[in-house]
Amino acid sequence: MLESLVQKNDRKIVLLVLDGIGGLPVKDGRTELELAKTPNLDTLAKRSALGLHLPVDQGITPGSGPGHLGIFGYNPLSHQIGRGILEALGLGLEVSDRDIAIRGNYATVERVGGRLIVKDRRAGRIPTEENKRITSKLSEAIREVDGVEVFFSPGMEHRVTLLLRFPEELPEGSDRIRDTDPQKEGLEPLLPEGENEASERVASVVKKLLQRVEELLSEEPRANYLLLRGFSQKPKMESFEKRFGLKACAIAVYPMYRGLASLVGMELISFEGQSIKDQISTLKRVWEDYHFFFLHIKKTDSYGEDGNYEGKIRVIEEFDAHLPNILELNPQVLVITGDHSTPSVLKGHSWHPVPVLLHSPYVLGGTSERFTERECLKGELGIFPAEKLINLMLAHSLRLAKFGA
C-alpha cells in the first residue's frame, strides 16, 4: 500500500544511526543518554517528534542485519539475511545476485582405513595469523573453478568466508545446499548436496573446489581440511529507490553496515578518515546528489558491547558537538535513532525499544526535554515497529499521497 502512495520530490532526508544507542541505567539510576551532556540534542529534542521503535518484536534482540533492515523499511522477519552473506558483508566483500557466500571452518581430518574422518572441527583453533597464511595460499592457488570466480577471506582463528561468483545471475534457491560440517568429530565430512537443480549445479562446483583445497592443504599439520556451512545468496530485495522513490547513499565506515546498505541498493560513498567529522564533511560534499542519506556511527555500540558506559557517553557527546553541522544543511527530515539498544550493563545488543527523534517542520514537538529513553516515551510517536519509520520519513518529506479519496 505504502509504495503505491509514494510521490517524488527533491526534499532531503537524513537517517542518522547511532548504533546500539538505547541503554539502561548505569549510574545514579540514569542511562548513558541521560548522563551525556548534549546541549544541541536537548534543544533539538524540544522541537522534534520523539518516540521509540521496536526493532523486531517485544523482547526480541536483533542482530545488526534485522536491526538495519527494519529502519530501512524492510520487514526483518520476511527479509532474512543468510549468515554467509552477513559474514561476507562484514568482511567487506561485495555481494551480488551472481554470488554464493559460505562460512568455512578450517578443520583437521585423518584417513582411517580409507575413510576421511574429522578429528577436530576447528583445527585446534589455529591462530588468526596461521589462518591468514593458509587463506592467502588458497587465494593465490584457486582463482576460479569451472569458470566460477572464488574469493577467500580469513576470519578469526579457524574461520574463513568464501564467495563464489558465477558468470550470470543465480536463480532463487541456488543456496539450498547441505552443510558439509558433520557437526561432530569422528564422523566423515558430508558432501555438499543441492536440494534442487540450481543448487545442485552450485554444489558440483563446491565439490571440485573442495578437492583442490584438500590437495593444497594436505601438508598442513592442523588446518588440512575445510568444512562449509551457511551457504547463502543475496536476498532478493526490491531496491530502496524502486520501493520508496529515494535516491539513497550510505556514509558508513564499517564494512557490515556498508554491506547492509548496499543490499537494499544504496550507493556507498567513499571517503577519507573514519571520524564523525569526516562523515559529516562527506555528507556536505554529496548533499546535492541524493535524497536520502544514511549515516552510520558505530562506536556507541562498540563501547556498549564492552560495558564501557563512559566511552558510550563520550561518543554521544562527540556526536552532539557535531550536530549543528548537520542542522546547517537544513534537511527536510532528520531522524536520529539506533538499529537496536546496546545497554552497557548487558554488554550486548538488547530487546529494549530504541529512542527515535524526528525533526521536520511538521511535528508537534514540546512533549519532551531531551533525547533520552524516558523522554522519548513522552513523545508523539509512541512505541512503534521499526519498519514504520520509513512511512514517517516519507510523510514528513511530503512524499506520500493521500490514501483513498
Add this chain to the structure above:
Amino acid sequence: MLESLVQKNDRKIVLLVLDGIGGLPVKDGRTELELAKTPNLDTLAKRSALGLHLPVDQGITPGSGPGHLGIFGYNPLSHQIGRGILEALGLGLEVSDRDIAIRGNYATVERVGGRLIVKDRRAGRIPTEENKRITSKLSEAIREVDGVEVFFSPGMEHRVTLLLRFPEELPEGSDRIRDTDPQKEGLEPLLPEGENEASERVASVVKKLLQRVEELLSEEPRANYLLLRGFSQKPKMESFEKRFGLKACAIAVYPMYRGLASLVGMELISFEGQSIKDQISTLKRVWEDYHFFFLHIKKTDSYGEDGNYEGKIRVIEEFDAHLPNILELNPQVLVITGDHSTPSVLKGHSWHPVPVLLHSPYVLGGTSERFTERECLKGELGIFPAEKLINLMLAHSLRLAKFGA
C-alpha cells in the same frame, strides 16, 4: 520465530495474576487501584517497567479462557477452547486427550402422537438441589457406555456438564457433533450426529447414553430429558515447557484457572487453605522445583463482578501487604497483571487494557509513581498485545538468543 530463539537457564519467573485487576473511576474520579493504599506496590512500581496489555484486541472483552491464554503466550484467537471443556475445567474435572466434554440442560419433554416434543428447554429452571439429586442418580446408574467412562457434574439450576472418557486418545475433530438442543420449544430434540468418522463414533456412544438417561429420568416430573450442546475436546496446544523451555507450575485455588494452566501443561500444585498467604507459602515451598510460577488471585474479579469496589480495593490492599514475601524470593522476573479488566462500575469483564508491572534488573524504571491504570500509561512497555508478555518475560530472564547476525 520466538521458539527458535529460546534457550534454557535456571532463572525464576513469577507471573502473578490479579484476576480482573483493571478498573474505571468509581469514586472521586479514581479507580479501584488508585483508591487502594498500596505502599509496597508503589515502591516496586517506581523501579519497574510498566505498561498495559490488550488481552485480545481493542474493544474486545475476553472470557477467562482467552484472557489467560494470552498472558501465557498463546494467541487467544488461534487457540479457542470449547465451552464444554471450559465448563468441565470450571467444575474441577480434569480433561485429557481421551475426553469429550459436553454442556447439558435438563429439559421437559412430552410424547405427542408418538413424537417426542420439547416442552421446556430448561425444565422450569429446577432448583440446583433438585439438579444435584438427579445428577447423582445418573452418576450412580451410568458409569460407562460401550467401554467409555461417563462423568456427570451438576451446575446451577438446570445445567449439567458431562465428560466422556474414551479408552484411547481421540483424533482431532472428534467433537464435531451437532447439538441435540433444537433451541426452540415445540420441536423434537435432535439426534447427535457426527460430521466425520471419528465424531460419528462419539455420537453413537452419546445416542446410547441418551437412551439410558431417558429411561432413568422417565419418572421425573420436570427434568425428564437431557439436551446436549457444545461438544468439545481438549484443544491441541503445545505445552508451555516445550514451547518456552520453562518448567512451570500453577498455584491457583479455583478449578477454572487450575484447568486453564493444566491445558498448557503447567503442573498443578496442591496446597491447604485458600488465602493469598497460603499461596505465597506454597510458592516458597516449591521455589526450587520450577522456573515459572503462575499465581492466580481470584477475588479482585469476584468483587468487580459484584460491583463491590470496596471489596476489590480490600483484596488489592491485602495483596499489597503480602508482596514483600514474594520479593524476598528475589525472582529474576516478577510480573503483576490481570487476565482482563473487571471495572466495578461495569459489574463484569471489560475490554479495557490491563495494567502490567514487570520487575527485573534490566528495566529503565522511574517512569511512574504507582501501579495504576493511569501511571501504567506512562510506562516503558506501552500498550501491547497480551501474547507478547511471554516475549518480555523470556527476554528479561535472558532466555532469548539474538535474532539474526
